Amino acid sequence: RSAKPIQMQIEAYETQYQPWVQRGKAITERYRDVRLGTTNAPLNPLVQRKFNILWSNVETLKPTLYARLPQIVVEREYKDKDPVARIACEIAQRAGNYTLRKSGFDQVLRGSVQDRLLPGRAVAWVDYQVEGDHQPVVDPMTGQPQIGPDGQPVTQFVKRSEKVVPKYCDWRYFGHSPVRLWTEVDYAWYMIFTTEDENRDQFPQFYGDGLTGIPLDRKPEDDKDRVDTVVPQSTIYVVYCKKDRKIRYVHKNMDTVLRETDPPVKFEDFWPWPRPLYATMTNESLQPIPDFYYYQDQADELDKITNRLARVMDGMKVAGVYDKNEGALQRMFHPNGSPDNLLTPVDNWASFVEKGGMKGAFQLVPLEELGNTANMLVIQREQVLQVIYQVTGIADIIRGASDPNETATAQGIKSQFASLRIKDTQAEVARFARDLGAMIVETIVENFEPKTIWEMTNAQAFCLDPQTQQPSEQLFMAALALLRNQKLRDFQIDIETDSTVQLDDQAEKAAAGEFIQVCAQFIQAWGPVVQQQPVMYPMIAEMLMFLVRRYRAGRSLEGVIEQTMEQLKAASQQQQKPDPEMQKAQAQMQIEQQKAQTQLQMKQQQAQLDAQLEREKAQRQAEQEQQQAQADMTVQQQKAQLDMQLAREKAALDAELARQQAELDYALKIKTALKPRPPNAIQ
Numbered sequence: 054r055s056a057k058p059i060q061m062q063i064e065a066y067e068t069q070y071q072p073w074v075q076r077g078k079a080i081t082e083r084y085r086d087v088r089l090g091t092t093n094a095p096l097n098p099l100v101q102r103k104f105n106i107l108w109s110n111v112e113t114l115k116p117t118l119y120a121r122l123p124q125i126v127v128e129r130e131y132k133d134k135d136p137v138a139r140i141a142c143e144i145a146q147r148a149g150n151y152t153l154r155k156s157g158f159d160q161v162l163r164g165s166v167q168d169r170l171l172p173g174r175a176v177a178w179v180d181y182q183v184e185g186d187h188q189p190v191v192d193p194m195t196g197q198p199q200i201g202p203d204g205q206p207v208t209q210f211v212k213r214s215e216k217v218v219p220k221y222c223d224w225r226y227f228g229h230s231p232v233r234l235w236t237e238v239d240y241a242w243y244m245i246f247t248t249e250d251e252n253r254d255q256f257p258q259f260y261g262d263g264l265t266g267i268p269l270d271r272k273p274e275d276d277k278d279r280v281d282t283v284v285p286q287s288t289i290y291v292v293y294c295k296k297d298r299k300i301r302y303v304h305k306n307m308d309t310v311l312r313e314t315d316p317p318v319k320f321e322d323f324w325p326w327p328r329p330l331y332a333t334m335t336n337e338s339l340q341p342i343p344d345f346y347y348y349q350d351q352a353d354e355l356d357k358i359t360n361r362l363a364r365v366m367d368g369m370k371v372a373g374v375y376d377k378n379e380g381a382l383q384r385m386f387h388p389n390g391s392p393d394n395l396l397t398p399v400d401n402w403a404s405f406v407e408k409g410g411m412k413g414a415f416q417l418v419p420l421e422e423l424g425n426t427a428n429m430l431v432i433q434r435e436q437v438l439q440v441i442y443q444v445t446g447i448a449d450i451i452r453g454a455s456d457p458n459e460t461a462t463a464q465g466i467k468s469q470f471a472s473l474r475i476k477d478t479q480a481e482v483a484r485f486a487r488d489l490g491a492m493i494v495e496t497i498v499e500n501f502e503p504k505t506i507w508e509m510t511n512a513q514a515f516c517l518d519p520q521t522q523q524p525s526e527q528l529f530m531a532a533l534a535l536l537r538n539q540k541l542r543d544f545q546i547d548i549e550t551d552s553t554v555q556l557d558d559q560a561e562k563a564a565a566g567e568f569i570q571v572c573a574q575f576i577q578a579w580g581p582v583v584q585q586q587p588v589m590y591p592m593i594a595e596m597l598m599f600l601v602r603r604y605r606a607g608r609s610l611e612g613v614i615e616q617t618m619e620q621l622k623a624a625s626q627q628q629q630k631p632d633p634e635m636q637k638a639q640a641q642m643q644i645e646q647q648k649a650q651t652q653l654q655m656k657q658q659q660a661q662l663d664a665q666l667e668r669e670k671a672q673r674q675a676e677q678e679q680q681q682a683q684a685d686m687t688v689q690q691q692k693a694q695l696d697m698q699l700a701r702e703k704a705a706l707d708a709e710l711a712r713q714q715a716e717l718d719y720a721l722k723i724k725t726a727l728k729p730r731p732p733n734a735i736q
Contacts, residue, residue: 054301054309054310054313055308055309055310056301056303056304056307056308056309056310056311057308059240059290059292059294059301059303059310060303060305062230062231062240063228063242063290063292063303063305064305065231066228066229066230066231067228069231069338069340070228070231070340073172073173073340073341074172074225076172076343076346077171077172077173077224077225077343078172078225080107080171080172080343080345081171081172083105083107083345084105084107084108084111084171086103086105086108088101088103101356101360102356102359102360102362102363102364103356103359103360104355104356104358104359104434106348106352106355106438106441107345107352110344110441110445110447111167111170111171113447114170114445114447114475115163115166115167115170117475117479118166118169118170118475118478118479118482119162119163119166119482119486121159122153122154122158122159123153123162123483123486123487123490124150125146125149125150125153125487125490125494126146127142127143127145127146127149127494128142129142134595134598134615136519136528136615137528137531137532137535138532138535140515140516140528140529140531140532141532141533141535141536143510143515143516144498144506144510144512144516144529144532144533144536145494145497145498145536147509147510147511148494148497148498148501148506148509148510149490149493149494149497151509151510152216152217152493152497152509153490153493156216156217156218156219156493157218157219158219158489158490158493160221161177161219161220161221161489162177162482162485162486162489164177164221165177165221165330165485166330166482168224168330169330169331169332169478169482170332170344171343171345172224172341172343173331173332173333173341173342173343173344174224174227174329174330174331174332174341175224175329175330175485176222176224176227176243176326176329176330177219177220177221177222177326177327177485177489178219178220178222178243178325178326179217179218179219179220179318179325179326179489179492179493179496180217180218180219180220180325181215181217181317181318181496181500182215182216182217182218183212183214183215183216183317183500184212184213184214184215185210185211185212185213185214186210186211186213187208187209187210187211188208188209188210188211189206189207189208190206190207190208190209212502215500215501215502215505217493217496217497219489219493222243222326226243226244227241227242227243227244227329228241228242228243228290229241229242229339231339232339233336233337233338233339234336234339235328235329235339238295238339239294239295239296240292240293240294240295241292241293241295241324241326242290242291242292242293242303243290243291244288244289244290244291245289245291246271246286246287246288246289247267247286247287247289248284248285248286248287249266249267249269249285249287252266252267252287253266255302255311255312256302256311256312259307259311267287267289267304267307267311268287268304268306268307269285269286269287270286270287270288270304270305270306271285271286271287271288272285272286273285287304288304288305289302289303289304289311290302290303290304290305293316293323293324293325295323295324298315298316298319298323299313299314299315299316300313300314300315300316301313318495318496318499318500319499320492320495320496321495325492326489326492327485327488327489327492328485328488329485330481330482330485331481332344333347344445347444347445348440348441348444348445351437351440351441351444352441354437355434355437355438355441358430358433358434358437359434361430362427362430362431362434365423365426365427365430366427368423369420369423369424369427446474446475498533498536498537499536499537503529503530503533506533507526507529512524512529516528516529516532519615564604567604568604571600571604572597572600572601575596575597575600576597579593579596579597590621594618594621597614597618598614598615598618601614
């Protein structure tokens with residue numbers, strides 16, 4: 054088969070991604086503090102002094118993204134009552150976590166996180182390793198080996214051991230189709246390096262008379278990546294072709310495919326690795342942008358300031374001259390050849406002093422000025438550091454640092470604030486770990502022998518028959534068949550929240566305590582209802598199981614609680630009927646209680662009626678007295694009004710009589726005055 058189509062994909066990828074690979078190598082060397090032209094001797098005064106902010110930032114971010122081995126959690130898609138599905142979840146979860154603990158998963162994930170923080174892409178894959186022998190198939194009827202149509206004994210492969218190994222993939226030796234999105238990738242590969250002996254074992258068809266074999270294109274003198282290559286090697290590309298789901302081994306200088314095989318594990322998405330863990334991405338390419346590129350200018354400025362500060366500090370030392378004849382001064386100021394305090398001997402000291410000494414010969418820069426310059430450089434370096442921290446989000450982590458004098462609430466708020474900037478990256482690392490763990494579980498349940506899974510999960514402890522409570526292989530095989538049936542695998546495989554970034558035993562204990570408390574409150578609230586209304590038992594039992602299945606902490610108790618509920622139901626149905634005499638006594642007691650209750654109600658009603666009559670009588674009497682008082686008041690008012698009227702009429706009559714009397718008297722006087730007098734009347 055021609056290797057040309059695959060070689061074209063490889064060439065296109067290497068051409069397009071070569072700048073990114075070079076940048077990644079430069080960033081990695083800077084992280085490792087590799088300095089050109091030196092032997093990494095920091096005390097050499099000719100070496101440029103640096104502030105390795107890249108190393109500092111990466112080491113700060115590492116534990117915030119991944120700190121401990123994650124825990125796989127397998128749950129049912131639907132929380133129905135299904136003992137087989139529950140056992141299947143337990144099998145998958147135990148098998149996955151067992152493999153994570155025993156297979157070096159922790160180191161793979163740590164290496165992947167470092168690649169994510171440096172070059173910006175991390176890849177890890179799942180390798181299914183099995184050892185065994187081909188043994189003849191024995192005819193069960195005759196007890197003799199079966200013979201095939203070709204006359205040869207029929208053999209079958211018998212496994213001796215099998216395991217799943219997660220493997221770290223060097224970011225430099227991985228490639229794929231140069232496309233825009235991961236879903237568009239059709240070819241993906243990783244490189245392996247084989248010696249000539251390994252080539253002869255794996256690809257014998259290229260060796261023999263007249264064949265030149267596979268070129269050894271990787272030699273020690275050509276190794277620019279400083280790996281320990283002591284013998285010539287061949288660069289072999291292991292290419293996964295998604296279109297026809299094949300694996301092909303290709304060499305860039307060979308026109309034909311070296312070997313073609315089927316994948317050892319038929320993953321649902323074909324690839325033996327999850328989607329890579331990327332740094333900043335855009336929709337135009339799968340080339341990641343390393344985090345360091347967003348603050349590399351500030352990092353260069355920081356190195357410049359640090360180097361300048363070191364030069365200033367080198368100049369801040371005691372230096373002078375002394376009389377050559379007084380060697381003790383040299384030993385006093387310059388012990389053991391220390392370069393910090395330098396004294397230079399003068400042959401003719403008397404003549405040197407007469408001319409004014411050093412002050413008369415030349416003038417030095419005062420140390421005070423150097424000190425001020427050093428302080429300014431320190432301040433400037435701190436400002437650049439703050440800019441870098443703001444760009445990278447390290448400032449948020451620093452802000453979230455704990456203070457022993459603060460309250461737990463304040464520390465909790467700080468912790469939440471500090472994690473805001475890295476939430477997305479933490480989620481992506483958890484996604485990467487979850488996908489890798491899901492592939493491990495998928496490999497185990499579809500390829501491992503049932504006996505191996507039984508032993509690695511300790512299935513006899515939880516795979517129990519509901520009736521006998523004994524280990525049930527039948528139930529185990531039913532659960533394993535459910536896991537292996539792709540169409541019926543309605544499960545969710547996830548990584549427990551925050552399990553990769555922090556170890557919180559208190560949270561786990563709190564979750565268990567909350568589960569116990571909720572169950573206790575439920576039983577306390579609904580227990581009396583079941584005793585009074587047994588007909589409601591099935592509904593209440595389902596409500597309790599619905600509650601239990603929502604708590605991860607209660608998963609291990611789900612089977613026991615379900616069995617207990619079934620036993621209570623059976624015991625309730627088998628209870629004997631009550632004694633007739635007891636029923637009669639209970640009925641008579643109920644009659645007496647009802648009679649006493651009726652009499653009490655009648656007395657209460659009579660008392661209420663008497664009280665109501667008394668209230669009405671008092672109310673009528675009060676109304677009568679009020680009416681009498683109002684009537685008396687009306688009579689008094691009318692009498693007073695009549696007296697006043699009589700007084701007014703009497704006064705008016707008296708005034709009229711007085712007026713008439715006055716008029717009469719006045720008329721009489723007038724009449725008397727107008728009467729003629731006798732002539733002889735005396736004047």
